[in-house]
Amino acid sequence: MALTLVHYTDGKTAGWGVVFDRRLAPLAAGALTTGELIDQHWDDIWTKTPNDASIALSSVKLLSPVTRNQQFICQGTNYASHVRESGMDPKSISFNTIFTKASSSIVAADEPVARPAHVAMLDYEIELGLVMRRSIPAGTQVKPDELHKWLAGLVIVNDLSARDIQLPQVQFYKGKSYRGFGPVGPYLLLPTAAEWKRWPDLHMRLAVNGQTRQDAYGREMIYQPAPTLTELAQLQDLFAGDLIATGTPAGCAARAPSKAVMFIFRHFVSDAGKWKLFIKKNAANPAYLRPGDQISATIRTDDGVLDLGEQTTKIVHP
Structure with a gap:
C-alpha cells in the first residue's frame, strides 16, 4: 500500500513523517532536503506503521515535500486538450517541450501566493509532479513498467x-518563476511497484472559488513519464528528490485568439502592437487570478486508493 510522506514543522524545527489517517509517524532522519531523505532513509520510511503515529496531523504545519535545492523541470503542451485551447493542433506536437522553473518558486500547498503588482494575467495549471528516487545514468532507457525503479513518488x-x-516575452522561465509560483504538495505519495502502474488513473481537478476549471486524467498526457525520463537521461543529470511537472490539461484562463483575430494580427499589426492588444483584451478576463481568489487542487484515483491530498492556495496582494 502507498505511503503518504510529509515535510512539517512544529513551529520550532522541521521534520519528516508518514501519515496514517489523521496522525503522523515521525521519522528520526535529520534530513535537510528531499533528496537526502529519499537517498539515505528510504528503507526507514517503509518501516513505519500506524502504531508509530504519535502526532496529530492538525498540530503541525505542512511544508512543501520537495525542498528548494532540488531541480524543478517542467513539460509544456503535454495534454491534447490544452494544446487545442492554446490554438494549436495536437497532431503538430512532434517533440516533448521541456523547460525549467526556479526552485525558489516552491511553496507549501496552503501558502498564500502574492500576485506581483505588475502582473495582470496570473494563470493556474494543475500538474502531476514526479519526484526522483535516484540518479539516472546517461543514456538510460526507462520502460513503462520500471517507473518504481527511478521514481520515488x-x-x-x-x-x-x-x-x-x-x-509576449517568450520566456517560460521568467513568466513562471516568481516566488510563490510553485505550490507543491501537501503530500508526497509513495506508491508500491504495482501501484505505479495506476498513474494513468489519477484524476486531476482544479477549482477557483468553488468553480471547477480543470478536470482530466493522467492518461491524457501526450509524452508520458517513461519516455520523458528516457529523454531527460540523454540531456542532463537527475538526482534523488528532483521534481518533474508533467504538464497541464485544458481549462486554463489563457485562450488563443480566434482565427479571424489571428489573421488580422498576422497581416496588419506589428508584433509590439499585437501583444499590446492581446494583453489589453485578456487583462479583463475574469478567469485570471486576482487577490482574494481561492484555488483548490486535488489529484487522486476515483476509488481513493491513491490520494495526493488537496492544495488550498489563496492569491493575495503583494
Whole structure:
C-alpha cells in the first residue's frame, strides 16, 4: 500500500513523517532536503506503521515535500486538450517541450501566493509532479513498467504563470518563476511497484472559488513519464528528490485568439502592437487570478486508493 510522506514543522524545527489517517509517524532522519531523505532513509520510511503515529496531523504545519535545492523541470503542451485551447493542433506536437522553473518558486500547498503588482494575467495549471528516487545514468532507457525503479513518488504541482510576461516575452522561465509560483504538495505519495502502474488513473481537478476549471486524467498526457525520463537521461543529470511537472490539461484562463483575430494580427499589426492588444483584451478576463481568489487542487484515483491530498492556495496582494 502507498505511503503518504510529509515535510512539517512544529513551529520550532522541521521534520519528516508518514501519515496514517489523521496522525503522523515521525521519522528520526535529520534530513535537510528531499533528496537526502529519499537517498539515505528510504528503507526507514517503509518501516513505519500506524502504531508509530504519535502526532496529530492538525498540530503541525505542512511544508512543501520537495525542498528548494532540488531541480524543478517542467513539460509544456503535454495534454491534447490544452494544446487545442492554446490554438494549436495536437497532431503538430512532434517533440516533448521541456523547460525549467526556479526552485525558489516552491511553496507549501496552503501558502498564500502574492500576485506581483505588475502582473495582470496570473494563470493556474494543475500538474502531476514526479519526484526522483535516484540518479539516472546517461543514456538510460526507462520502460513503462520500471517507473518504481527511478521514481520515488507523486505530488500535486500548481504551475502558476504570469501570461503577460511568459507570452509576449517568450520566456517560460521568467513568466513562471516568481516566488510563490510553485505550490507543491501537501503530500508526497509513495506508491508500491504495482501501484505505479495506476498513474494513468489519477484524476486531476482544479477549482477557483468553488468553480471547477480543470478536470482530466493522467492518461491524457501526450509524452508520458517513461519516455520523458528516457529523454531527460540523454540531456542532463537527475538526482534523488528532483521534481518533474508533467504538464497541464485544458481549462486554463489563457485562450488563443480566434482565427479571424489571428489573421488580422498576422497581416496588419506589428508584433509590439499585437501583444499590446492581446494583453489589453485578456487583462479583463475574469478567469485570471486576482487577490482574494481561492484555488483548490486535488489529484487522486476515483476509488481513493491513491490520494495526493488537496492544495488550498489563496492569491493575495503583494
